[in-house]
Amino acid sequence: MSRRGGGGGGRGPDNRRDQPTPATGRGGGGTRGRGRGRGRSGGRDGSSAGGRGSYTGASEASASPPVHYTPTAAPVQSIQHGGGGDLSGRGRGGYTSGGRGGGSYSGAAEGSSLPPASTPPVASTTTATPVGLPQSASTEASSSSISQVSITPEITSKKVNRDVVSELTRLYRVSHLGKRMPAYDGRKSLYTAGPLPFESKEFVVKLDQDSGAQSSTTSKRKERKFNVTIKLASKPDLYALQQFLRSRHLDAPYEVIQVLDIVLRASPSEKYLPVGRSFFSPDLGPMGQLGDGIEYWRGFYQSLRPTQMGLSFNIDVSARGFYEPILVSDFVSKYINGNISTPLSDHDRMKVRRTFKGLKVVMTHMDYAKSYKITGISSQPLKQLMFTLEDKVTKASVVQYFRDKYQIGLKYTSLPALQAGSDANPIYLPMELSMIVEGQRYTKRLNERQVTALLKATCQRPHERESNIKMMVLSNDYNGDKLANEEFGIHVGAELASVDARVLPPPMLNYHASGKEAKVNPSLGQWNMINKKMINGGRVDFWTCVCFSTRVNRDLPFQFCGELVNMCNSKGMVFNPNPVIPIFSAGPNQIEKALTDIHTRSTAEIARRGGKQLQLLIIILPDATGSYGRIKRVCETELGIVSQCCQPRQASKLSKQYFENVALKINVKVGGRNTVLNDAVMRRIPHVSDSPTIIIGADVTHPQPGEDSSPSIAAVVASMDWPEVTKYRGLVSAQTHRDEIIKDLYTSTQDAQRGVVHGGMIRDLLRAFRMSTGHKPHKIIFYRDGVSEGQFNQVLLHEVEAIRQACSSLEPNYVPPITFIVVQKRHHTRLFPSDRSMTDRSGNIQPGTVVDTKICHPTEFDFYLNSHAGIQGTSRPTHYHVLFDENRFTADELQMLTNNLCYTYARCTRSVSIVPPAYYAHLAAYRARYYIEGDTSDGGSSSARGSGTREGNLFVQPLPGIKENVKDVMFFC
Structure with missing residues (x-):
């Protein structure tokens, strides 16, 4: 199976996208400078059907593409791309550098023809409204070198490793490194702009006591000696990058891009705290409290990416939670919101233990700083703790020891002690003398109050975010960085780049003809249910309610x-x-008993009336949080009850708007449909309406960081109502911890009696589609959520093959064409409108805004779509990346389909930000985690109840099965 195709047909002379062309792998050129084929993947016979090409068409002789560093980080209007020069130092259109940001866009980007007339341009670099983009950069370095670094004794701290290499550079740069200034990733790789004068060499480096390399458990800091070996590993070829950016190579030279990325990260890594691809510091903006001992720091994200403009520098402002640098006793008081003069409950003790494991503290009772890494907490309160003195014979009380040696009377002796060291040789640390070291990120799940506080503090209107991003680029002064600018020749522009965008028209929605309004044309992604009736209202004969x-x-x-x-x-x-049985109330401590009683009584009464089962249970939740997951698990996996939960605070308002929203959810949970696309009814959706088509969404959710006993949860949903494609059926499955590939799409086992037994979620959904519609799917459109770019090939290879096997297991030679689309929401590209009149009410770009040039991949089929109206802050467009397409969608067709589907989300009368099948899959996976974990309202990760899976352990205990009557409806809504 060919995973990704070569270049497809470009825009032809009539300026329309993706005219049918032979599968040659090259763009057509035409009026556009770069022939932009929309990349099709390999065909079923293994041959390439053409990939989305940004191959140079008619303007192949134009200037070499720029290496753009795209500060892409704010709301949806200006994708922030910079201007810098290209690899050859040439300027725009083949002339010497000029243009905004001092940089050059490729000649192909100039004078582009306008988008198709059916979707008028929103922004253009020429005549229409520009969309601001992050800035770009260029590099003149013609060669680079990657060396492997080995430091002994081995240190896990990146900061200490950087200190070692920094000192090595200071000592030996002129004498041994050929005057090269290296960039270092803090681990094993060293990058230089040219070759070092040796292939392998050893160095000795000494760090003084202020470097931070000393042990946290030594009484006095001493100078440490490190042996450093530098050995040549590879010589990345920048020519390969040039060829890729000119669309002459399909595969991106990620090794070269990584070199340049590390170079641009070197200076921020020295000044700020690196966290993944982001940097944080108290100096990057005002800090604030999130509650429970957690504060937030501001920072920025940056990444180097290949785009149609060249290399783009993607930068965005961000914020995240950190532990407050306070006494541990004060933190515990805030964290448990209780009295720390009394012993902790077992529940609070577990919370504290999980929270502090791995945390660094420094002791405050000595005349020098002494830090420890926490391994746990004591099983006994401080006042009962004894330990063995240095003579290994005498036992002493911890409380008495601090009184005698330090003249400190400990106050909170009912608290457990922090434990450092091993269980065999523990070191007990009183919480009231232990200070949390500053700059430690909080990796647990923020609770609802903390999330609200963080959003409130960091929410920024588009123009504010755009301004902050520009200021961040200027303050980081990438062009003043000697390593990046002088050593490697990288230039980062200061202005956002402009990109073309179009606004897709909203779809016409159909409601029931008995309503006053049978059709609606949404305005700015919103409408309401006034004068409308659901297209297919569900029937509820047997229901009840419990409060x-x-x-x-x-x-x-x-x-x-x-x-x-x-x-x-x-x-x-x-x-x-x-x-069917009287509404009644029950105490929050009687949930399981009340639900079981309802099921028993209602089943008996319904049977007496000749019915089948309870169709709906309305539940007014307890006042305290933490019971929702338990209720859903009991109802959906044990009793087979479809339920609608309501918050007591909302229920008490008796709001008409709230009743409308709940009615929409109830209708789909009992088998109804709220609305359908008019184009679906009229059979006008390309590639969908012409033959039975199933639209599938899939997602995998993973446990919170630090929780290694819970499995990952995969969910797959599929449309069951062609040609309307509005009603979905969902299935869920547990799989090994943090495994992104969905394992249960297709399964086969050998049975002694039955032979090969076929199964899997795709197979089950294909069969359900046939039972529901009377047709087997002739086409499959698969929206896959939650996949990072580094996993594209792996996920594509395994999951498309699983779909193929599921199809062939149903019928010989059953090979429906597949379109496989990755849906990415967790990225840092933001778009800002250059024309403030082209916004929605929140100041964001309008719903339907799509961008598929400049900031998209140079050779593959992808686009950014902002399908929703902003509510607050800056909207984030969803990135759709087509990895495999046998249905031969044009860019316009797939963009329109995806945008239109976003108006069919069942739970509200708004268009949503990600395509509904992917959204539903996420909801289903999130729901299934309740089946094994319950609620995690304490902000930490709960252990899986009997999950039996750990990292490296292939055994995964299956999820409790969802009852068939629940699976038949959209229970996840």
């Missing part, structure tokens, strides 16, 4: 259900106003 809240008025559940039933009926449902 677990103790604070609401006794009559509220009856009033709430009455008005909710009226709303459902008014919107087109057929909802019996009388519950």
Whole structure:
């Protein structure tokens, strides 16, 4: 199977995208300078059907593409791309450097023809509204060298490693390194702009006591000696990068790009705290409190990426949580929100132990700083702790020891002690004398209050974010960096780049003809249910309600259900106003018992009336958080009850808007549909309406950092109602810890009696589609969420093959064409409108804005789509990357389909930011984690209940099965 194709047909003379062309792998050229083929993957016979090419067409003789460093980091209007010069130092259009940011765009980018007339231009570098982009850069370095670095004794701290290499450079740069100034990644790799004068050499480096390399458990800091070996590993060829950026090579030379990326990260790594691809510091903006002993720091993200403009420097502002540098005793008081003069409960003790494991503290009672890494907490309170003195015989009380040796009377002796060292040789540290070392990131899940506080503090309007990004680029002064600018010849422009964008028209939506408005044309991604009725209202004959809240008025559940039933009926449902068993209340400590009792009583009553089962249980949740997951697990995996949970605070308001929203969710949970695309009904959706097509969404969710006992959860949903493609069925599966590839798409096992037994989620969904529609799918469109770029090839290879096997297991020679699209939301590209009149109410770019030039991949088929209206802050477009396409979509066709589907999300009357099948898969996977973990309202990760999976252990205990009647509906909504 060919994973990614070569270049496809470019824009032809009529300026339209993707005219049918032979699968030659080259763009057509035409009026556009760069022939932009929309990359098709290899065909079913293994031959390439052409890839989305940015191959140089008619303007192949134009200037070599620039190496752009794209500060891409703010709301959706100006993709921030910089201007810098190209690899050859030539300027725009083949002339000496000029243009914005002092940089050159490739000649092909100039004078581009306008997008198709069906989708008028929103922004253009020539006549229409520019969309601001991050700045670009160029490098004149013609060669580079990668060396392997070995430091002994081995140090895990990147900071210490950098100190060692920095000292080595200071000592030996002139005498031994050929005057080269190296860039170092803090681990094993050293990068230079040219070859070093040796292939392998050993050095000795000494760090003084202020370098931070000393042991945290030595009483006094001493000078340390390191042996450093530098050995040549490879010589990346920048010519390969030039060829790739000119679209003459399909595969990006990531080794070269990594060199340049590390070079640009070197200076920020010395000044700020690196966290992944981001940097944080108290100096990068005001800090603030998130509560429970956590504060936030501001920072920025940066990354070097290949784009159609060359190399783009993607930069964005960001923020994240850190531990407050306070006494551990004060932190515990905030964290558990309780009295620390009394012993901790078992629950609080577990929270504290999980939170502090691996944390660094410094002791405050000595005349010099002494730090420790925490390995756990004591099983006994401080006042009961004994330890063995240095004579290895005498036992002493920890409390008495500090009183005698340091004249310190410990106050919080009911708290456990922090433990450093091993279990065999523990070191006990009183919490009230231990200070949390500054700059340690909080890796656990933020609770709801903390998330709200962080969003409130960091939410920025598009123009504010755009301004902050520009200021960040200027303050970082990349062009004043000797390593990047002088040694490697990299130049980063200071201005955002402009890109072309189009606004796709919203789709017409159909509602039931009995309503006053049977059709609606959404405005700026929003509409409402006034004068409308659901296209297919569900029927509810048997239902009831239970209230677990103790604070609401006794009559509220009856009033709430009455008005909710009226709303459902008014919107087109057929909802019996009388519950099958009386509405009642139960205590929050009786959830399982109450649910079981409801199931037993309702089943008996429904059977007496000749019915089948309870269709809906309305639940008013307890006042305290932490029970939602338990309720869903019991209802969906044990009792087979479809439920609708409501927060008591919202239920008490008796709001009409709230009733409308809940009615939308209830309708799809009982088998109805809220709306459908008019184009679907009229059979006008290209590649979907002409033959039975199944649209699939898939996602994998992983446990929180630090939790190594929970499995990852895969979810797959698929449309069941062609040609409308609105109703979905979902399946979930557990798999090994942090495995991104979905293992249960297709399975086969050998049975002694039955032979080969086929199974898997795709196979089950294909069969369900056939039962629902009467057709087997002739085409498959697969939206895959949650895949990083480094996993593209692996996921594509395994998952497309699994889909193939699932199809062939159903019927010989059943090979429906597949389109495989990765959906990426977690990226740092932002678009800002250059024309402030072309915005929605929030100041963001308009719903339907699509960008598929300049900042997209040079040779592959991808685009950025902002399908939703902004609410607050800066909108983030979704990045769609087509890895495999046998259905031969044009760019316009796939963009329009994806945008239109975003208006069919069942839970609200707004277009959503990611395509609904991927959204539903995420919801289903998130729901399934409740089945094994329950709620994690403490902000940390709960251990999986009997999961039996750990890193490196292939055994995974299956999820509890979802009851069939629940799987038949959109229970995840």
